[in-house]
Amino acid sequence: MKYKKLGATNLEVSLICLGTMTWGQQNSESDGFAQMDYALEKGINFFDTAELYATPPMDHSYGKTEKIIGNWFVEKKNRHKIILGSKIAGPGFKWIRGGGNEYCEKGLETALDESLKRLRTDYIDIYQLHWPERNTNYFGKLDYQHDENEKKWHEFDSVLKILGKFIKQGKIRHIGISNETPYGFSKYLESAKIHNLPRIVSVQNPYNFLNRTYDVGMSEISMRENVGLLAYSPLAFGYLSGKYINGEMPKNSRMGLYADIWGRYRKKKAYEAVEEYYKLSKKKNMSLTHMALAYVNSRPFVTSNIIGATTMGQLKENIESINVNLDKKTIDEINLIHQNNPNPAP
Amino acid sequence: MKFKKLGNTDIDVSLICLGTMNMGEQNTQEESFEQMDYSLEKGVNFFDTAEVYAVPPRKETQGKSEEIIGNWFMEKKKRDKIILATKCVGAGVDWIRGGGNQFSEKNFTQAIEGSLKRLKTDYIDLYQLHWPERNTNFFGTRDYDHKTADGVELEFDGIDSSKKAEHGGWNSFESILKVLKKFITQGKIRHIGVSNETPWGFGKYLEVSEKLNLPKIVSVQNPYNLLNRSYDIGMSEISCRENVGLLAYSPLAIGYLSGKYRENKIPEKSRIGLFGQFWTRYKEPAAIRATDEYFNLAKDSGVSLTQMALAFVNSRPFMTSNIIGATTMEQLKENIGSVDVDLSKEIIEKINLIHSNNPNPTP
Numbered sequence: 001m002k003y004k005k006l007g008a009t010n011l012e013v014s015l016i017c018l019g020t021m022t023w024g025q026q027n028s029e030s031d032g033f034a035q036m037d038y039a040l041e042k043g044i045n046f047f048d049t050a051e052l053y054a055t056p057p058m059d060h061s062y063g064k065t066e067k068i069i070g071n072w073f074v075e076k077k078n079r080h081k082i083i084l085g086s087k088i089a090g091p092g093f094k095w096i097r098g099g100g101n102e103y104c105e106k107g108l109e110t111a112l113d114e115s116l117k118r119l120r121t122d123y124i125d126i127y128q129l130h131w132p133e134r135n136t137n138y139f140g141k142l143d144y145q146h147d148e149n150e151k152k153w154h155e156f157d158s159v160l161k162i163l164g165k166f167i168k169q170g171k172i173r174h175i176g177i178s179n180e181t182p183y184g185f186s187k188y189l190e191s192a193k194i195h196n197l198p199r200i201v202s203v204q205n206p207y208n209f210l211n212r213t214y215d216v217g218m219s220e221i222s223m224r225e226n227v228g229l230l231a232y233s234p235l236a237f238g239y240l241s242g243k244y245i246n247g248e249m250p251k252n253s254r255m256g257l258y259a260d261i262w263g264r265y266r267k268k269k270a271y272e273a274v275e276e277y278y279k280l281s282k283k284k285n286m287s288l289t290h291m292a293l294a295y296v297n298s299r300p301f302v303t304s305n306i307i308g309a310t311t312m313g314q315l316k317e318n319i320e321s322i323n324v325n326l327d328k329k330t331i332d333e334i335n336l337i338h339q340n341n342p343n344p345a346p
Numbered sequence: 347m348k349f350k351k352l353g354n355t356d357i358d359v360s361l362i363c364l365g366t367m368n369m370g371e372q373n374t375q376e377e378s379f380e381q382m383d384y385s386l387e388k389g390v391n392f393f394d395t396a397e398v399y400a401v402p403p404r405k406e407t408q409g410k411s412e413e414i415i416g417n418w419f420m421e422k423k424k425r426d427k428i429i430l431a432t433k434c435v436g437a438g439v440d441w442i443r444g445g446g447n448q449f450s451e452k453n454f455t456q457a458i459e460g461s462l463k464r465l466k467t468d469y470i471d472l473y474q475l476h477w478p479e480r481n482t483n484f485f486g487t488r489d490y491d492h493k494t495a496d497g498v499e500l501e502f503d504g505i506d507s508s509k510k511a512e513h514g515g516w517n518s519f520e521s522i523l524k525v526l527k528k529f530i531t532q533g534k535i536r537h538i539g540v541s542n543e544t545p546w547g548f549g550k551y552l553e554v555s556e557k558l559n560l561p562k563i564v565s566v567q568n569p570y571n572l573l574n575r576s577y578d579i580g581m582s583e584i585s586c587r588e589n590v591g592l593l594a595y596s597p598l599a600i601g602y603l604s605g606k607y608r609e610n611k612i613p614e615k616s617r618i619g620l621f622g623q624f625w626t627r628y629k630e631p632a633a634i635r636a637t638d639e640y641f642n643l644a645k646d647s648g649v650s651l652t653q654m655a656l657a658f659v660n661s662r663p664f665m666t667s668n669i670i671g672a673t674t675m676e677q678l679k680e681n682i683g684s685v686d687v688d689l690s691k692e693i694i695e696k697i698n699l700i701h702s703n704n705p706n707p708t709p
Contacts, residue, residue: 009633017348043548106686120678136583137578137579138409142578142579142702142705143578143579143582144576144578144579144580144582144583144586145666146582146583146586181580181583182545182546182548182549182581182584183545183546183549183580183584183587184581185549186545186546186550186552186553187548187549189549189553190549190552190553190557192555193557194551194553194556194557212489213579214490215488215489215545216483216489216490216492216576216579216580216709217490217546217579217580217581218580219489219490219492219543220482220483220490220492220544220545220546221549223490223492225546226547267368267703268703269703269704296479300492301492316431332455339488339630340630340631341632342488342632342705342706342707342709343705344705346705
């Protein structure tokens with residue numbers, strides 16, 4: 001395994017982070033345990049979850065993933081071996097505290113206390129805001145659309161002040177953001193600097209061959225401010241495993257099960273781009289999965305690459321990507337495909 | 347004409363700004379005078395130039411555009427009618443103060459004195475930094491590529507960038523704003539803006555001015571057109587929320603969105619016909635495909651591609667002014683006429699669909 005510093009902290013997190021959002025729906029608790037055992041054995045010390053999980057988000061599976069992780073911590077006595085990331089949900093889900101804006105003191109406190117209870121621990125290493133309260137472009141939206149009549153949302157300063165309290169109380173160690181844009185990223189940094197408030201240590205945004213929008217404006221902020229990316233969806237929901245090419249729809253795959261919910265990558269140009277990356281991986285004698293993950297691993301602004309799996313075979317292959325090195329020529333060829341098919345699935 | 351406030355100032359600038367970079371190369375002084383006369387008559391009160399113009403940048407034509415504008419001010423006594431914007435060059439142009447970093451007090455002093463002299467005026471309304479000194483992604487580079495070592499050579503728009511500053515070697519945001527504040531106090535410049543900037547630079551200029559009570563930038567001059575809407579991704583939110591609008595350059599993608607280069611045509615006196623080796627930024631297969639789709643939509647909608655492309659830019663909420671350019675009076679008339687073209691919701695949706703299927707082929 002390889003390790004990187006988490007932002008400006010002294011924590012060393014594994015370059016591969018174990019994503020957990022399938023546990024509690026596509027995966028059972030015992031599947032989850034087997035995945036955690038294996039990942040830890042392979043040197044992974046970083047797990048990422050969220051109060052919202054399992055996915056797709058439904059009221060009956062809300063909190064299930066955290067519970068599975070909590071049970072594993074207690075049963076295996078492994079809490080201290082893991083750097084644990086979790087997230088408070090943004091607005092929009094009625095079954096989570098009514099679905100309104102969440103980043104007030106009461107919302108944050110309730111969410112955090114309940115996550116701690118489910119996770120059966122007394123601290124979370126990185127507590128993340130799952131998505132912004134304000135109107136902006138994330139979850140598949142390439143472009144920002146201004147809304148003159150936007151609802152009020154909690155100011156950056158006020159959110160950081162509340163989170164600072166939890167840090168003092170020892171309930172959380174560090175904070176991060178997710179599904180953010182350059183405006184939010186900069187404002188959190190500015191607010192921390194001007195008002196001497198806690199500084200975010202990570203941004204969890206999507207990053208994969210079909211969506212490299214992070215490269216446009218976010219990556220410069222990451223590099224220059226030393227706040228790295230926790231890349232989610234590095235395989236674009238499995239599209240970059242190649243399993244959906246030629247119109248295939250495996251029965252137990254995420255698309256086979258939940259195609260109605262996940263439309264983000266089902267785009268003509270995305271399919272065309274997948275074909276090209278697939279051909280390149282064949283030419284290079286490696287699996288598309290390995291090429292896609294190794295590319296994400298290689299990016300200088302990536303702190304950790306959040307992989308997910310529903311089978312042990314997938315998990316092994318995903319973690320093995322750490323040992324795949326792409327030569328300069330392969331990277332140039334990847335960039336050429338990207339240039340001709342830029343960001344088809346933001 | 348329509349007008350918008352320039353950032354948080356009280357200045358009303360016309361939604362169409364007259365771009366001037368052809369003046370002194372593809373256009374003579376006489377033609378340029380005619381363009382300025384006509385624009386002013388049509389309500390355009392905003393001209394944009396740069397010390398590096400005319401383009402393509404050459405030692406022989408450096409400063410020519412400013413000189414022509416200065417001559418027009420003198421001859422027509424029109425300085426007071428115009429909101430005048432110019433720019434200090436970034437690093438990499440050998441024949442301007444040696445081509446190194448430019449945003450120091452000494453270089454700014456020389457640059458501003460030179461521009462004022464050529465422009466035959468004693469003040470500039472909007473003084474802009476033409477492109478960043480630091481390594482970042484602009485001039486057709488989609489993605490940010492971090493460089494840690496010095497001396498890395500990059501090519502951008504044909505300008506030798508070997509002297510371009512690398513990380514650590516460029517003037518800080520704070521020092522730049524402090525120096526520019528002096529020139530504002532002296533009355534030589536009124537407001538400041540950035541150009542070819544990225545979200546990090548945009549955010550830092552705002553942060554530093556807020557924190558240290560230094561002048562706030564009032565505009566960002568970046569490319570924006572149907573083939574390159576990367577401003578929409580991360581910059582436009584900052585523009586809307588911080589009230590610092592876009593001055594859109596290349597709204598016709600250096601003429602590609604007039605349709606004149608479709609089907610492999612290269613008109614003799616066009617920019618590509620004359621300087622095709624210099625202007626490679628829009629010569630991408632994906633851009634050519636997208637242009638064809640926009641062309642067909644314009645045709646179906648009974649509007650010229652030029653006016654559809656410009657009207658779209660005019661309509662964007664984060665837009666302060668759309669910088670059009672022209673080499674003929676017909677082009678100028680059509681471009682300015684776009685201010686009266688309203689695109690229906692349906693056309694805008696169709697434009698957005700083409701965009702969604704061909705996102706930003708030429709950043």
